[in-house]
Amino acid sequence: MLDRIDPDKFATLIEINTLINSNYGDATALLTHIIESATRLTEGEASSLVLKNEDDGRLYFEIALGPKGREVKRFSLSSGEGIAGWVAERGQSLIVNDVETDSRFYGDISKSIGFPTYSILAVPMLVRDRCVGVIEIINKKGMKYFTQLDLQWLEMFATQAAIAIENARYLEKAKQEIGFLRDQITNDQGYHVMVAKSPDILEKLELIERVAKTDSSVLILGESGVGKELFAEQVHLKSHRTGKPFIRVNCAALPEGLLESELFGHVKGAFTDAIQNRRGRFELADGGTIFLDEIGEVPLRLQAKLLRVIQQKTFEPVGSSDTMTVDVRIVAATNRDIDALVKRGEFRSDLYYRLNVLPIYIPPLRQRKEDIPALADFFLKKFCRETKKQLSGFTDAAMEHMLSYSWPGNVRELENAVERAVVIAKEHTIGHKDLLIGSSGSGQDEYRGKNLKEALTIFKKHFIANALEENLWKQTETAKVLDIQRTYLSRLIKELEIVPPKE
Numbered sequence: 001m002l003d004r005i006d007p008d009k010f011a012t013l014i015e016i017n018t019l020i021n022s023n024y025g026d027a028t029a030l031l032t033h034i035i036e037s038a039t040r041l042t043e044g045e046a047s048s049l050v051l052k053n054e055d056d057g058r059l060y061f062e063i064a065l066g067p068k069g070r071e072v073k074r075f076s077l078s079s080g081e082g083i084a085g086w087v088a089e090r091g092q093s094l095i096v097n098d099v100e101t102d103s104r105f106y107g108d109i110s111k112s113i114g115f116p117t118y119s120i121l122a123v124p125m126l127v128r129d130r131c132v133g134v135i136e137i138i139n140k141k142g143m144k145y146f147t148q149l150d151l152q153w154l155e156m157f158a159t160q161a162a163i164a165i166e167n168a169r170y171l172e173k174a175k176q177e178i179g180f181l182r183d184q185i186t187n188d189q190g191y192h193v194m195v196a197k198s199p200d201i202l203e204k205l206e207l208i209e210r211v212a213k214t215d216s217s218v219l220i221l222g223e224s225g226v227g228k229e230l231f232a233e234q235v236h237l238k239s240h241r242t243g244k245p246f247i248r249v250n251c252a253a254l255p256e257g258l259l260e261s262e263l264f265g266h267v268k269g270a271f272t273d274a275i276q277n278r279r280g281r282f283e284l285a286d287g288g289t290i291f292l293d294e295i296g297e298v299p300l301r302l303q304a305k306l307l308r309v310i311q312q313k314t315f316e317p318v319g320s321s322d323t324m325t326v327d328v329r330i331v332a333a334t335n336r337d338i339d340a341l342v343k344r345g346e347f348r349s350d351l352y353y354r355l356n357v358l359p360i361y362i363p364p365l366r367q368r369k370e371d372i373p374a375l376a377d378f379f380l381k382k383f384c385r386e387t388k389k390q391l392s393g394f395t396d397a398a399m400e401h402m403l404s405y406s407w408p409g410n411v412r413e414l415e416n417a418v419e420r421a422v423v424i425a426k427e428h429t430i431g432h433k434d435l436l437i438g439s440s441g442s443g444q445d446e447y448r449g450k451n452l453k454e455a456l457t458i459f460k461k462h463f464i465a466n467a468l469e470e471n472l473w474k475q476t477e478t479a480k481v482l483d484i485q486r487t488y489l490s491r492l493i494k495e496l497e498i499v500p501p502k503e
Helices: 007-021 027-041 082-090 108-113 148-188 199-211 228-237 256-264 300-312 338-343 349-355 371-387 396-404 410-424 452-470 475-482 486-495
Strands: 044-052 059-065 094-096 120-127 130-140 218-221 246-250 289-293 329-334 358-361
Touching (some): 007 148, 027 044, 027 059, 027 130, 027 148, 044 082, 059 082, 059 130, 082 120, 082 130, 094 148, 120 148, 199 228, 199 358, 218 228, 228 246, 228 329, 256 300, 300 349, 338 349, 371 396, 452 475, 452 486, 475 486
Parallel strands (some): 218 329, 218 358, 246 289, 289 329
Antiparallel strands (some): 044 059, 044 130, 094 120, 120 130
């Protein structure tokens, strides 16, 4: 029992308990608040919350406060390693007021980050007698010793942290299961999940809300990989045709002869392999929407037939003289410059005007960077579920790397990069080297279209940023490794606009 009740400490405990019981939305912010309060009330110089990974048994620094907090989060401990490992393994609290005399102390982290450790107060976070992590307080201010009273108070904070972690895990699990079920329903119907945070894309979705209510043709423009098909789906889903078929055709995937049959169907004997009648995509889409991807690849002869479907809603299957009538909304998409195709006579101007009634341009990913964190997190959860791996997220350096990369392959390239990173990641978070993009991967796309001077600038920026990261962004040490003057390195950092990861 506590010998006396400190009003400030008691008030802090009540405050945190109230936050926990109010379904506080941000678990990380709540845990940080708990650790900050524990550090302040035990008069510690630094602190950390270390969580145990159930898959590999290692301890990872989830929250680290103090002068070297960011550097600490790079490390992890094996089971039983260091004082935190000892506490986690046995589920017992520990006061070590002279770490140099304690064989359990693991000093490599302190040496690596240049933060001297004299004393440690560590308590386990227990959930139903199972240790989920450890709270450590490093160095009591004024070179004082930690006391049993400090230990008792910290154990109370650890109990609250354990409750917060358990609540957060239950909530996260529930969210994942609900999201997974929602995605499954969506995927079973053939539709994709739309993830959008940037103002540009939210504006496009608002436009689609208005456009979808009409039956006019829609032309979606944008680079390869920006997700034009997803926006075509949204046009259909927001329209009165949502209960009817949504039929997709990749016009670039089929040669001219097969494409005509694919779109309009054929009758038995129309050509050598036509052994039976076949319904075309326009007939299948009757009452609904047909999505013609890569419309710029449709040959001129077929363009005339497409124009007739738009104008008269009629066509004849290949090899038949019988006219069919359909009620189909057309959504087309292309990554090509249709205006240039029209000028060169490769695309009919009358078809272009009929398709281009409601044009929607989807900007490339490099112009809507607000979407990158949300998309990366969505893909991370998706591939963790598929690979049955547990990864908590991306390091600051990895996120900075993704935000600074130009993504020539757009969302499709981002998805591939995250999938690859999930497969090869060895830590509980994805680091920038796991992504294999830019200078970390083949690096060729980033230099495409650049002259020698521009390419050298890109290489120099990545090379220096990597060197800085390996030396914990200490310019003096990095300059020594690069064999250049520190003042020159500082100038290069400013000129190349190299920004360290956010704390």
